[in-house]
Amino acid sequence: MRFIQKSIVFVLLFGSFISCKKETSWDVDLAIPIARSHLNISNFFGDTIFQADPTGLLHIAFSRDLINFTMDSLVNLPDTTVDLGYIIPFNTSLSPGVQIFSNSLSTDKEITFDVSNGVELNKAIVRKGFLKIDYKNTYAQPLQFDYIINSATLWGSQLTVNQVVPGSSSLTKIYALDGYNINLTGISGNKVNTLVQTYTISTAASGASDVLIQGQGLTINLSFIDIVPEYIQGYFGQQDLSFGPDSSNFDFLNNFSTSNLALTQSAINFRIINEFGIEMSSSINNFKSIKTSPANVVALNSGNMLQSINVGRASKTNNPSNPVFPWFKQININSTNSNLNPFLENLPNYLGYSVKAKLNPLGNISAGNDFAYYGRGLKVIADVDIPLALSANYFSLVNFSKVDLTQLKELEDVNSCEIRLSARNNYPFTARIQGYMLNEQNQIIDSLFIPGQNMIESAITDGNNVVLNYVDSKLVASFDKTKIENLAQCKQIKFVSYLYLPNQPTPIKIKDDSYLDLIVSAYLNYNAKSK
Amino acid sequence: MKTRLILLFFVLIVLKGFSQYNSEFLNFEKTGRSVSINGEYELGSNGIYNSLLNKFIYGGYIDQKTKDASNNSMKALNVMGANMNYDVSVFFGRKSKYSYLIGFKDQRIFNSSFTKDFYQLVFYGNKPYLGETKNLSGSSINSLRFQELKLGFIWHKIDTTAKVGVSISILKGQQLFYIKAKEGSSLYTNEDGTELQFSSNFNMALSDTSSASNPFAYSGVGASADIFFETPYKSNIGKGSVLTINANNIGFLHWFDNSVQYSSDSTFKFDGYHIDNLLDLKDTTLAAINRDSIIKNTTNAHQESFNVNIPTNLLIINKIRFTNKFILGTGFRYLFSSNFKPYFFTDAEYEFTKKITGALHIGYGGYSKLNIGLAFTYNSPSWFFKLGSNSLQGYISPKNTYGQGAFISIAKKFKK
Numbered sequence: 001m002r003f004i005q006k007s008i009v010f011v012l013l014f015g016s017f018i019s020c021k022k023e024t025s026w027d028v029d030l031a032i033p034i035a036r037s038h039l040n041i042s043n044f045f046g047d048t049i050f051q052a053d054p055t056g057l058l059h060i061a062f063s064r065d066l067i068n069f070t071m072d073s074l075v076n077l078p079d080t081t082v083d084l085g086y087i088i089p090f091n092t093s094l095s096p097g098v099q100i101f102s103n104s105l106s107t108d109k110e111i112t113f114d115v116s117n118g119v120e121l122n123k124a125i126v127r128k129g130f131l132k133i134d135y136k137n138t139y140a141q142p143l144q145f146d147y148i149i150n151s152a153t154l155w156g157s158q159l160t161v162n163q164v165v166p167g168s169s170s171l172t173k174i175y176a177l178d179g180y181n182i183n184l185t186g187i188s189g190n191k192v193n194t195l196v197q198t199y200t201i202s203t204a205a206s207g208a209s210d211v212l213i214q215g216q217g218l219t220i221n222l223s224f225i226d227i228v229p230e231y232i233q234g235y236f237g238q239q240d241l242s243f244g245p246d247s248s249n250f251d252f253l254n255n256f257s258t259s260n261l262a263l264t265q266s267a268i269n270f271r272i273i274n275e276f277g278i279e280m281s282s283s284i285n286n287f288k289s290i291k292t293s294p295a296n297v298v299a300l301n302s303g304n305m306l307q308s309i310n311v312g313r314a315s316k317t318n319n320p321s322n323p324v325f326p327w328f329k330q331i332n333i334n335s336t337n338s339n340l341n342p343f344l345e346n347l348p349n350y351l352g353y354s355v356k357a358k359l360n361p362l363g364n365i366s367a368g369n370d371f372a373y374y375g376r377g378l379k380v381i382a383d384v385d386i387p388l389a390l391s392a393n394y395f396s397l398v399n400f401s402k403v404d405l406t407q408l409k410e411l412e413d414v415n416s417c418e419i420r421l422s423a424r425n426n427y428p429f430t431a432r433i434q435g436y437m438l439n440e441q442n443q444i445i446d447s448l449f450i451p452g453q454n455m456i457e458s459a460i461t462d463g464n465n466v467v468l469n470y471v472d473s474k475l476v477a478s479f480d481k482t483k484i485e486n487l488a489q490c491k492q493i494k495f496v497s498y499l500y501l502p503n504q505p506t507p508i509k510i511k512d513d514s515y516l517d518l519i520v521s522a523y524l525n526y527n528a529k530s531k
Numbered sequence: 532m533k534t535r536l537i538l539l540f541f542v543l544i545v546l547k548g549f550s551q552y553n554s555e556f557l558n559f560e561k562t563g564r565s566v567s568i569n570g571e572y573e574l575g576s577n578g579i580y581n582s583l584l585n586k587f588i589y590g591g592y593i594d595q596k597t598k599d600a601s602n603n604s605m606k607a608l609n610v611m612g613a614n615m616n617y618d619v620s621v622f623f624g625r626k627s628k629y630s631y632l633i634g635f636k637d638q639r640i641f642n643s644s645f646t647k648d649f650y651q652l653v654f655y656g657n658k659p660y661l662g663e664t665k666n667l668s669g670s671s672i673n674s675l676r677f678q679e680l681k682l683g684f685i686w687h688k689i690d691t692t693a694k695v696g697v698s699i700s701i702l703k704g705q706q707l708f709y710i711k712a713k714e715g716s717s718l719y720t721n722e723d724g725t726e727l728q729f730s731s732n733f734n735m736a737l738s739d740t741s742s743a744s745n746p747f748a749y750s751g752v753g754a755s756a757d758i759f760f761e762t763p764y765k766s767n768i769g770k771g772s773v774l775t776i777n778a779n780n781i782g783f784l785h786w787f788d789n790s791v792q793y794s795s796d797s798t799f800k801f802d803g804y805h806i807d808n809l810l811d812l813k814d815t816t817l818a819a820i821n822r823d824s825i826i827k828n829t830t831n832a833h834q835e836s837f838n839v840n841i842p843t844n845l846l847i848i849n850k851i852r853f854t855n856k857f858i859l860g861t862g863f864r865y866l867f868s869s870n871f872k873p874y875f876f877t878d879a880e881y882e883f884t885k886k887i888t889g890a891l892h893i894g895y896g897g898y899s900k901l902n903i904g905l906a907f908t909y910n911s912p913s914w915f916f917k918l919g920s921n922s923l924q925g926y927i928s929p930k931n932t933y934g935q936g937a938f939i940s941i942a943k944k945f946k947k
Contacts, residue, residue, distance in 0.1 A: 022590025026598065028656030031724025033803040422725065520803060521725045523658055530587060 023529055027415060030524040034419075039516045041388070041427075052512035053387070060386040064248040066270075066284070067355050070377035074276065075119050075236065077227040082111050086201050087217035095209045096141070100217075101201040110186050113193045113224075118237035120192035120368065121184050127230035127374050129177040134221040137165040141207035143218045151183040151195035164204045165218060177227070184234070192234060192368075229374060231323075236278055236359055236370040244354035245286060248382075259393040261345045264507050267334040269383040272311060274327040276378060277371035280311040281361040284380065288352035289343045298346045302338035305331055311357070311378075316371070323373050344386060355380060388510035395429075395499040402492045411488050415525040417479040419448070423456040424517040426470040428508045429499040431456040431516075433475075437490035446486040448477045448493070456516070458502055465501075465508040552846050552864065554777045555620045555634060556696040556759035558940055559685055561908070562915045563622070564630050567942035570617035573922065575899030575934030577872075578609025578650070581925040584935070598654045600930060605647050608669050610870045612642035612898035622685065623945065632683040632698055637746075638780075640675045640842055642869040642898070652718065662722040668732075671711040673869065675841060677784060678703045678746075679755065696759030704751025704784045707738040707839065726802040731795040736837065739789035750790065755782025755841060769851035769859075777846040785838050793832045842869040848878075856882040864897070872896045876921070886911050892921045899934025906938075915942040 041058060042050045051061040086101035094100065103109055115121060137143050147161040159180055163173060186194035201218050270284065285307075287300040300306075312327040335341045357378070360370070405411055425431070432455050435448035454475055459467045479487065501508050553571065574584055579601045586593045620634030648665035657665070683698025712733045719728040738750040757779035766772040848862040860878040865871065876894030883889060892904035899922065906919025917940040920926070925935025 024586045024590050024593065026586075026593035026654055027595075028654065029658035030656045031658040031661060031720055033725050033727060033801055035803040035806050036725075037806040420724070422723070519725050521723065523724060524656075526656070528653075 025527050025529045028526050028528050030522075030526055032522045032524060034520040034522055036519045037517070039518060040512075040514065041510055050388075056512045058388045058510045058512055058514075060388065061384065063381055063383045064351065065379065065381055066246075066248065066353055067243050067378060067380040069241070069243065069379075071229070071232065071276075071372040071374055074239075074372055074377070075121070075229070075232055076116060077124070077224075077229060078114060078116070079223060079225045079227075080111065080113050081221065081223040082108070083219070083221055084108060084199060085217060085219035087215060087219070088212050090214050092212050093209065094141070094203050094212050096203050096207045097205040099200055099202040100143075100212070103197070103199050109198065110191075110194050110196055111224075112186075112191075113184070113195075115193050117239050119234065119239075120237070121232055121234035122192055122368055123184060123231075123233040124182045124229050125231040126177045126180045126182065127228045129227035130225050131159070131161075131175040131177055132172065132223040132225055133161065133163070133175070134170070134172045134223075135163065135165045136170045136219045137167060138216040139167055139203075139210070139212050139218070141167045141210045142204035143167075143207075144202040144204045145199065145218060145220065146202070147197065147199040149182075149195060149197050151197075152177070152180040154180050164206065167207065177224070231371065231373055233277075233369065233371045235364045235366070235368045236276075236372075238361065238363065239359040241357040241359065242354070243356075245352060246354070247290065247350040247352045249350050256347060256395065256397055258347060258395045260504075261347070261392040261395075262390060262505060262507070263335070263341045263345055263386060264389040264391075265335045265387055266340050266344050267332060267385045268340060269385070270306065270331040270333065271379075271381040271383065272309065272329045272331070273379040273381070274311050275314050275324045275373070275376035277313050277315070277324075277366070277369065278359055279313050279361065279365070280357045280359055280378070282309045282311050282355065282357040283307045284309075285354045285356065286352060289346040289348040290350040290352050291346050292349045296346055297352075298339070298343045298348075300333065300338060300340065300343050302333045302340075305333060305337065313366070313370075314376075324376055326376075344384075351382070389507045391505040391507045392501055393504060394501065397495075397497045397499070399495045399497075400492050401495065403490060405488050405490075408488070410526075411484060413527040413529065414479075414484050415481065415527055417484060417525070418523040419477040419479065420521050420523065421475040421477070422519040422521075423473045423475065424470050424515075425456050425473065426459050426467060426513075426515045427499075427510070428459055428461045428465050428467050428514075429501050430458040432498040432500070434496050435477075436494040436496065437486050438492050438494055439489060440491050442492075444494075445490060446483055449475060450478070458500075461502055461508075463503065463506070465503050465506050467511070467514065552777065553614065553616055553638075553844050554757065554759065554779050554846065555618065555632060555681070555698070556685060556694075556757070556761075556777060557775070558915065558917065558942065559622060559630075559687070559694070559696070560761070561910050561917075562940075562942040562944060563947075564624065564945040565915065565942040566619070566621045566945075567915070567940055568617070568619055569938075569940045571936065571938035572613070572615040573898070573934070573936030574613040574925075575897055575902075575922065575936070576609060576611035577898065577900050577933055578605035578645070578647070579611060579933070580604075581929035581932050581935050584611075584925075585929055593654070597930075602647070602651065602654070605650065607647050608644060609647070609650070610642070610644050610872065610898055612866075612869065612871060613639070614641070615639045618681075620681070624684075628688045629684050629686045632681065632685060632696070634681040634698075636679045636681060636700075638675070638677055638679065640869075641673070642842070642866075642871065643670075643672045644870045645670045648717075657718065657720045657727075658724060661720050661724055664717050664719040667712045667716040667718060668714045669712065670716070671870070672708060673711075674706070674708040675704075675784070675839075676706040677751070677753070677841070678705065681757070683757065685759070693762040694759070695761075696757070698757045700755045700757070700782070702751075702753035702755055702782065702784055702841075703749060704738060704753060704786055705746060705748050706750065707736060707784070707786055707790070709737075709839070710735040726800065729799045729801070731797055731799065733793075733795055735793040736786075736839070737791045737793075738786050751784045751786040753782055753784035753838075753841070755780055757781070766851060769853045770855075771852050773848075773850045775846070775848040775850070777844075779844050780841050781843050783838050783840050786836060788834060788836050790836060791832060791834050792837065840868045842871070843867040850878075850880075871898060876902070890919065892919075894921060897934070899932075901932075902934055904936075913944055915940065915944060 049060050049062045050058050052058055143165050145163045149159040152159040184193050185191050187196050289298040314327050315325045317323055317325055333340055434454055436444045437446045439445050456473045457471045459471055460469045461467055583597050583601050616638040618634050618636035622630045622632055624630040646666050649667050649670045652665050679700035679702045681698050681700045685696035687694045715730055715732045717730045759777045761775045763773045845865045848860050850858050850860040852858045858880040862876050864874040874894055874896035878890050878892050880890040886909055888908040890906040894902040902922045904921035904923045909916040920937045922934040922936040924932035
């Protein structure tokens with residue numbers, strides 16, 4: 001037994017020794033490829049706004065919708081409610097199946113919609129909507145309600161409701177109006193916004209003979225709700241429409257700045273597309289280039305080119321799937337007929353504008369044949385085109401990359417590191433790049449490159465800044481233990497790049513085949529470990 | 532100085548204590564029926580000095596000088612190996628001609644071949660070798676750990692003095708790691724470190740990795756046998772001779788379905804992650820590139836069961852008794868299914884007293900080169916105690932020598 005005890009003690013002591021063994025470590029020098037990229041100008045902006053023309057010159061080309069005004073904004077059919085029914089003035093004994101009221105002789109044969117802005121409609125096709133009827137029968141026996149909207153037809157059939165309302169009860173029914181073609185000219189055919197209805201009230205054939213006591217009868221509350229027209233026709237009145245002031249943002253320029261930027265040419269093509277069957281007179285006012293930081297506003301001065309624009313009416317194609325021939329007009333504002341270059345050299349974050357339009361400026365010249373289709377409307381689109389033939393002292397770009405290296409435990413074992421950036425630059429500008437490590441409070445805690453050792457040299461150019469050949473540069477960012485610890489703690493890296501243009505003010509041309517090749521590798525002195 | 536060396540030796544043995552040549556039968560002549568604890572370890576390389584190997588045993592920082600020493604002396608292709616095992620064994624029985632054996636043993640077997648280039652990549656990295664192709668062909672690692680339950684007997688009075696022992700073992704596989712880089716395997720780093728080119732032509736096999744470090748992990752099963760034969764014979768020299776032949780670990784391990792095999796015969800070029808958009812460095816881009824996915828995508832990985840042979844240990848010793856106190860033994864040892872080089876040795880035993888014997892061991896080959904060792908035996912009617920090392924040089928001058936090892940046996944003899 002003592003032998004076994006001693007043996008166990010021996011094994012435990014041996015096990016303890018093994019488990020207490022220190023870590024084995026040694027240093028190795030590693031050369032590791034990290035990343036490579038073939039970059040063009042769009043990579044710097046992260047936007048698909050660059051297009052090449054036939055000569056290969058790149059253009060910043062993008063479109064912004066200034067107005068997209070559709071039918072539902074032009075004409076709104078309000079929810080409309082009318083009360084119908086019949087209350088008997090004296091006691092009457094009734095048998096089943098006997099008509100007790102018809103509106104053929106009453107004054108409620110028409111329903112008029114209160115359409116705002118003076119709009120006078122004579123026809124409408126319902127895309128979606130409902131007829132809601134609340135019934136209340138105070139007679140002891142069931143009553144039959146037969147209702148027809150004579151003005152509403154679907155595939156040639158009028159909208160008909162035949163409802164038995166049980167005795168001494170109330171109920172509510174909802175009927176879909178989708179697809180109904182509604183004539184809004186009333187009984188006479190020369191009214192507007194008016195439909196025709198007929199109805200009768202009878203004792204139901206399923207009931208029994210009884211006495212309808214004075215004050216009893218059937219009351220109806222009839223509502224047209226949530227009407228969305230597919231098509232409307234009539235006279236839309238002389239409405240004054242106003243859009244804005246409003247703005248359209250240019251996100252891609254938020255992190256971009258420049259010094260002494262001069263564009264050689266630029267253009268904004270305003271496209272006015274009218275899909276309404278209505279004439280208009282329109283103006284685009286207060287078109288401004290708004291830069292927020294530093295704050296600066298440049299108003300577009302293009303004379304009267306954007307004022308009193310006569311907008312013609314669209315016409316019908318009689319093709320239900322594409323029912324409109326739109327009216328179309330382009331107004332080209334460029335650097336020769338306006339101050340567009342200074343306007344764009346402001347590098348706006350936003351474009352400010354307001355648009356005014358007057359409907360039917362000459363009155364009802366269509367004789368009530370203005371029209372509008374669902375989803376169609378008035379659009380004003382600004383197409384911006386800036387050829388990248390420009391001069392400037394420099395451009396600066398600021399980008400942020402989120403990093404989280406807290407999970408990369410191996411970083412703790414890096415004694416020192418050199419991040420090596422090999423660049424092949426085919427652009428006619430010199431780039432100075434720097435990365436700032438930011439902590440959680442967005443405070444700079446360290447930087448990647450040593451100032452003066454962070455330049456990517458420009459391509460070789462001739463006197464006209466035409467690129468003749470690329471130039472290779474090598475940048476080295478050295479990381480000691482402290483900088484590595486800062487890198488491990490940082491939450492994002494703020495990259496600031498300055499692009500310096502040569503031979504200013506001679507413009508440079510950014511071509512489609514221009515590129516910047518980057519190869520990133522690392523030399524590490526790493527403490528390898530073995531347990 | 533001598534005293535200090537002896538003290539050092541004993542301290543090391545006690546601290547790192549681990550029956551010589553991995554056989555329970557070898558000591559039976561001295562212990563008879565008994566219960567014993569035996570342990571041994573041996574570690575050696577013909578390319579890496581003990582000073583560096585010691586860092587992997589005792590821990591610590593491997594400095595440049597230590598790395599350089601091995602690098603400057605090693606050949607283009609080198610070997611390294613280690614065996615460590617301990618066991619509890621009982622010889623018992625009532626018959627006069629034979630005894631039974633039952634025992635439990637834990638074995639770790641590691642052997643490796645490595646090119647000098649492989650060593651340099653591991654200990655220096657690839658940066659000092661920009662523009663060079665580092666040859667990895669022939670590099671291999673074979674690491675096994677398993678436990679065995681041993682049942683056997685020894686017939687110890689065949690013709691009054693000869694002995695024959697046989698045991699069979701049921702093996703429980705704990706861990707296997709095997710990789711072999713075949714012809715054509717290399718790593719090239721271009722001149723500026725921006726491109727790595729890995730020509731991989733290798734096979735790899737792993738046991739169930741989820742439980743590799745758990746000593747109770749049951750990742751495989753197997754069987755093995757040990758054979759022992761010892762006979763005295765008359766020779767022209769000396770007063771008598773004894774020939775001993777022992778072969779153990781004759782067997783295999785079957786690794787279960789969760790084991791994984793990889794093979795690759797491709798060239799991979801890595802020149803960095805290709806980034807198309809500077810502002811869209813998604814985490815998923817990096818997340819997709821991890822060790823597991825790279826192995827899965829670049830190798831022919833598949834899970835299946837398979838068998839491996841365990842390295843069989845063959846030992847032949849011839850002992851000649853010259854006087855009543857002095858015996859000279861010569862021997863040969865070889866490990867099959869490993870890169871163990873043939874090992875030739877001689878043991879000079881001197882009996883100081885009836886109970887205490889000392890032995891000087893000199894050998895060449897194996898995992899290392901020249902080995903010199905000492906062993907001491909205390910043998911009383913009740914106890915047997917053996918302590919020694921066949922590679923004492925590893926403790927005396929680790930900076931200049933290859934190989935180290937130690938063994939210990941403690942046996943409580945049963946009353947006759």
